[in-house]
Amino acid sequence: MAASLIQRFLDQPILERGISNPTFVNGRILTAQDLTDLQTADQAQHAQLGQALGDGVAWGLEAALVADGSDGQAPVVRLSPGLAINRLGQAIALSVGTDIALAAKPPPTPTGTGLFDACKPPGASSLPLGPSVLLLVASPGSGYREKAPVLGFNDGTVSGCGDRYAVEGVRLRTEELRLSALVGLRPTTLDALTALTAKDDNASLSQLRNWLAHVCFGTEELAEMLRDPFVASDRRYGAIDALRAAGSLSDCEVPLALIYWTRKGVRFLDQWAVRRRLTRRPAATDWPLVPNDRQASEGEAMLLQFQDQIEAILGNPTETPTLIRASERFVYLPPVGMIALMSGTSARGFHPDLFFEGIVHRPIAYLEGARLGMLLRMGLSCPAQALASGVMVWVYRVRENADPNATPAGRPGPGPYLVFGSGHLPYLGDPHFDVNRWDYCNWA
Secondary structure (H helix, E strand, O other), rough: OOOOOOOOOOOOOOOOOOOOOOOOOOOOOHHHHHHHHHHHHHHHHHHHHHHHEEEEEEOOOOEEEEEEEOOOOOOOEEEEEEEHHHHHHHHHEEOOOEEEEEOOOOOOOOOOOOOOOOOOOOOOOOOOOOOEEEEEEEEEEEEEEEEEEEEEEOOOOOEEEEEEEEEEEEEEEEEOOOOOOOOOOOOHHHHHHHHHHHOOOOHHHHHHHHHHHHHHHHHHHHHHHOOOOOOOOOOOHHHHHHHHHHHHOOOOOEEEEEEEEEOOOOEEEOOOOOOOEEEEOOOOOOOOOOOOOHHHHHHHHHHHHHHHHHHHHHHHHOOOOOHHHHHHHEEEEEEEEEEEEEOHHHHHOOOOHOOOOEEEEEEEEEHHEEEEHHHHHOOOOOEEEEEOOOOOEEEEHHHHHHHHHOOOOOOOOOOOEEEEEEEOOOOOOOOOOOOOOOOOOOHH
């Protein structure tokens, strides 16, 4: 029997390393330490519940770039109120929207209260001089507020003051993601990413953003696991796992956004490259290829990352979306996604033929809206699509979006959009003998 194991019998309580709750009886002398022990036990019980829920962002904590730092001042990121839970089960709650200056030389961190002694950051934040990939991460923080009188034990008179409240809050910092330290990347990938950091045009920045997101998703490593799932591995994949393994990112911290910084300032901020919803961690013995909650949350993040990047392209006044090809802006496509199309009612949109030029696909088919949710759910469990591998996609127009009879008279029609799905997914576009209509193609 291993030295770390203990032996007990059935019906015998196992109390080793259990949570110690103070007990109270009449006549017992109550000290501050007893109340502190009660708080410690309460925090431990809450942490157990938090670990059962999983780690990630519960809601809010959305990061948006307010100032990119191109004027020589510190870049500013706005963070919305929200709640996250770290891997230790601790809550990270921000009650008010806050602007965070990514200062190269942040002021010294005030002394903490000891509520989160295990959550001291591995290092101080700083902005490197050259092009750098940074992670904005949040962890629990604490501080004292207000004062309370302290009575002496002998005469009962006030002998001084102590802190009245220990306040729980949030601490934010940045951690550099050094691509050269990611051993899971192919040398050709590292060279290509390094080459992209030397460019500053819209197409190169878009490719870099997309590729960095998939470095965080661990797309290359997962593809290697598909090739040989029995290879000896610690089952880690993706940049976040690598940072945790190296000790650069602690279990106290929750990633919120990926930031690409150059001497011209912040070139882009990407939330979903690293942001995840609350996700239950798989067991250490689980295979990443077996469907689990992490796979589901990363599939959702992959879709949302693509949609955010599409919105950024459409919102960039220096872009001409109707001239954009997906193959020139993305290295990977998610297994499912949506794009807005140019139209008479939509000033900003993509050209349906040009966007998919060079990508194998059948002519655009009609998809019944009732099947859209099915397509999205199936797609979330599929791997990303490397455009260089010659992928094939299905391209759909949602029937309700295209049906002119669905728009009330006198109202403008909806902006058209397309949905695409991996060619590995079942084809869902056959409209004949639909459950609701005989054939709706006569008006298309």
